[in-house]
Amino acid sequence: MNMALERCALLCNVTLFLLFSLFVVGEGRYKGFRKFNQVQDTSQRAVSEEQWFTQKLDHFNGADSREWKQRYFVNETYYKPGGPVFLMIGGEGPANPAWMQYGTWLTYAKKVGALCLMLEHRFYGKSHPTIDLSTDSLRFLSSRQALADLAHFRTVMAETRGLTNRKWVAFGGSYPGSLAAWFRLKYPHLVHASVATSAPVYATVNFPEYLEVVWRSLASENAECPLLVKKASSTLVERLKDPNTYDNITKDFNLCSKLQIQTEMDSAYFLEMLAGNFMDVVQYNEDNRGFEGVPGTNITIEVLCGVMGDTLLGEPYARYVAVARLMMDTFSTKCLDASFNNYVRDMTNTSWDGPAAGGGRQWVYQTCTEFGFYQSTDSPNQPFTGFPLVYHLKQCADFYNVSAEQLAEAVAQTNEYYGGYDIRSTRIVLPNGSIDPWHALGITQDITPDLPAVFIKGTAHCANMYPARSKDLPQLALARDHIFLLLQKWLKQ
Template sequence: MAFQAGSFLPCKGTLLLLFSLLCCHFGVGEGQYKGFRRLSRVQGSSSSSRRGALDEQWFPQKLDHFNGADRREWKQRYFVNEAFYKPGGPVFLMIGGEGPANPAWMQYGTWLTYAEKLGALCLMLEHRFYGKSHPTPDLGTDNLRFLSSRQALADLAHFRTVMAEARGLTDRKWVAFGGSYPGSLAAWFRLKYPHLVHASVATSAPVHATINFPEYLEVVRHSLALENAECPLLVKKASDTLVERLKDPKTYDNITTDFNLCSKLQIQTEMDSAYLLETLAGTFMDVVQYNEDNRAFEGVVGTNVTIKVLCGVMTDSTLGEPYARYAAVARLMMDTFSMKCLNASFDTYLRDMTNTSWDGPAAGGGRQWVYQTCTEFGFYQSTDSPNQPFTGFPLEYQVKQCANFYNVSAEMLAEAVAQTNEYYGGYDIRSSRIVFPNGSIDPWHALGITQDITPDLTAVFIKGTAHCANMYPARSEDLPQLSLARDHVLLLLQQWLK
């Protein structure tokens, strides 16, 4: 059986996509960009460190690892923390994901606690095409062909090989760390390059690719219901009311006012209504995904908005009918993030996502991550399941965006997702010395490993915690099962590094 810090929530079956960097949320920056919720938010961190850990360094990286005739190179950003290293100790490699590598992770986080106890040297490598790691002049679709998990793993392999030789670390044991999409990369790095990485900690890792991931919203419903059984029912009533009003153009002025939209609502296609409905649902999706985590150390605003807060608004009858409470939630989030208004225009989103400049509004990660979902993973969080509280953004709406942004057809997407599972194994991963921590509140756990596969492919399923919770710095308010999970991972590392 898997080690369970709390009771087990059955694995649903497939996950979802997204982006927004919340990030993994919406709003661009480190979490989300409207419409698609980015997977991760975690990219590295612990207690104390040397000032040098914040100094960015640059590694000459190959553009195309799979074409020996292509000799082009680019500079990839990385960070080093030597504060805890003891001669003969292991090397910890934090893997960057679908956003800028945050140097805060070189100062704070559970992995640094492990490094201090185990005498590890800590490195963090930013993912190609994200942050300051720009392999190509722009983000044109032709250039994005060099953006893939396979190229990213080859980056890690080349980085590990060269750094080991340069620093005299060839005979040291290397451990890969990552959370969310980087968690998947950590597992796959061990799978595909077992001679280079000794063990991996793959937190909140969606290892199974799937086009349609309605289970994401099913977990959202379940998580809301744990707080208050009426909460998801009220959300559904509000969402259904909004869908009905969108059928009548006479209501558009009121909807514009109710949700403080940046421009007058115009519904000309199904994409317009779906984008609005997904934008509003995104508030609940983001809060559930990161509920009560400890992202405050990263300077993340809004971390005090929890499931409890959202359900408190939705059950407050003094605010009016469920529809009015739904609008109150949207205004609460705008106030929290100091947003003057809500941009719910699909035309604006389309324009932003097709801007190929590194200075474009979606260059923080949105254009890149959605490309990866269209060419590798899917992960689309649709409303296709009846067992969730939202309406109006079906799989068809998600898939059309691949064609709109990158000329990727539905058939091309299906083939790409099948190839990803064929290449990595999906749920049926076969390797050793990988631990998979997941939280029961986190909707992404449905695409992860939540039960032991073998004694050396271990699941740590943590009841009541959200996305990547075990990676953040410990605090007194942490649930006992979260503390136990962190301790269990440390015991595994001690065992594997003997």
């Protein structure tokens, strides 16, 4: 399952997602992680107190008895005896205790008297199953192991808390949304229903459709906007061919050191970083994420297209520079580190104290061994240039010794195991937003009456999961209500 500048600072350049991050809503583009500013109210802090669960290292090897401690959180505020259990699934970043205090799932919990639990994903946040992040250690990081974690957690918690006969509902957004759907699919005896928001259920090595949706989402604000972005990006690509322009480019984008383009990987990294300014804003456009302590929520598609359309700033390239500067100011970034070599150095650091241990090294490993999800510029119907599929594939080889052939086989196995778009289950609702590029890998039309899609026009990534506010689009409010009516019906079954 963040902004490109923050991603640069935290070294989580993974072409992903995806999603979504730090918490239970996956990063979506999965490029960086944010830190929630803890509220000071004592009662709310108590709700967010971390707890620890003894978990198996390898669920699929009975001869391996090794164990580790997995972090989880509990909110019993709304629980009524006999009520259901809501389980929020952690994703590709630290589990954010803010979700134990805010979010649509708590509104639902209050109405049905649910006990609320949140389990952090193995290898993210404080949940460290191994002594390091070496490739040998990361072989225990997979969606299948994560689902087995959820199953074992659910079984033991039900037994120890007297919840065996309660109905459990799984929640998740982005990659955790996929896990929510797959949890119901693979362990139907343990989870009664799932809300799988913005879930990319189809794995694919090459995902150029992401940037195609970015084009359409920008065009929904102003038809000229993506054309101006494309012109600016193309201008930059041309300038990168001439070393005599590097001093000016360094100054324009306030790079931490003079731009050095010695390989195609160097230019691809730089170009992707700048494209990320637009990609991330589109993905989270007007989502109500402020409660997480996320800066930059005031930067929207409208703002970016306003800058790109401002002729007073000069040619489109100059406006592209202005967008980058705006993002730097928003995130208080002193300079941009555009060095691909520095990125490689940090991504291959296998220590839990390393600069990519916040989730970047882990998530890129998952994309290289399970999902792909590479948001390449291989389609002509998108605004950017310069970071093709081969750029992403080389990272898999350099970081984890995973070949393109191995990745293709792994992605095929993922779809074979989970079904891709062809899910066969019941009581899973699949919300998606039309602005969100990830909906291209999700379910946007009902599969069956018991596998309904909720396609929310004009909203972005995981919008229905965030707390409601007065300026929410009417269709977003209706979608939240519709999801709750489905849950009410399913909890009676």
